[in-house]
Amino acid sequence: MVLSACNLCIMPLRAEASHRSEMVTQVLFGEPFEILEEGIDFDHIRLLDTSYEGWIQRHQSGQIATQESSRRIIGLTGGKASSTAHTTQLLHGTPVPNDSIQIGNELYTIEGVIREGKLDDFDIEFPKLIQHYNNSPYLWGGRSPYGIDCSGFSQVVYRHFGIGLKRDAWQQAESGDTVDFLPEIKAGDLAFFDNEAGRITHVGIMIDNETIIHAAGRVRIDKMDTEGIFNAQQNKYTHKLRIVKRYF
Known part of the structure; x- marks a missing residue:
């Protein structure tokens, strides 16, 4: 399976391939998904963690290597992902399996307080x-x-x-x-x-x-x-x- 991920802080996932279409959910930076169908302006995708499907605007994502499941996320104080070309602010809950992630041609370094999801606190x-x-x-x-x-x-x-x-x-x-x-x-x-x-x-x-x-x-x-x-x-x-x- 070839996976891609959002390369922005957050992006809308829509019910149909149109900016006027209902936003059914949002995709956070680095969240992996499978592209089911490529379009001219929008791609039909399926999110890896929830199997949720919808349409995203093209050029808001890039291909990634296969990721292992992880409970590491950006904490409540937020964080940022920096490459040589871009810096992207990261919201609470953004998945961060590793301290860096390659999305398309850009290697992003993750900064911020990282939380390991657990129940004892x-x-x-x-x-x-x-x-x-x-x-x-x-x-x-x-x-x-x-x-x-x-x-x-x-x-x-x-x-x-x-x-x-x-x-x-x-x-x-x-x-x-x-x-x-x-x-x-x-x-x-x-x-x-x-x-x-x-x-x-x-x-x-x-x-x-x-x-x-x-x-x-x-x-x-x-x-x-x-x-x-x-x-x-x-x-x-x-x-x-x-x-x-x-x-x-």
Whole structure:
């Protein structure tokens, strides 16, 4: 398999080969993918870690050598990748299997605080993640503090601890162990919410057994009970609880 990777800080992955098309997710620097179809202005790709497919603009990536799986990522303070021609800022969660990466003809050296994804410091790191992402604007398909959606938020938080999640909320709900009762909820559990048709459309991360952080308009902290998420500002329930899952 020939792999390529994004050579920019972040780039959109679109549903169709058009700048006007919906952004379904974003690709971070160095994230590997397979090109399924080459076009004139856009390429159809499949992300290696989640098998997510979509279209990227050409010339925003380059070929890379086959990469081994790694839990090393850029930490919350960010970093940069520098070649002789370019310097690219790196966002939290950007994968960094090695201290350098060759993308196309350019060899990038990685600088910044590198985190090895692990769970033994969850109690210390989780509050830092809450502070870092709280009040970030909502962006459909977003994966950064400058714009993020609900499942992108749960994905990047879990990546911080070395746990890979699928991209969409309904996909994330297919794994994990069910938490049967709300008093049993622990920090880090994921709560999923469905629409009137019964389809899971939203996810948030539990801070404790009655408080949730999630992306809805912005990344926000709200109360949750058996009925769902209660927005005190709107004085109403905004999301109907479907299930709570545990992954560690």
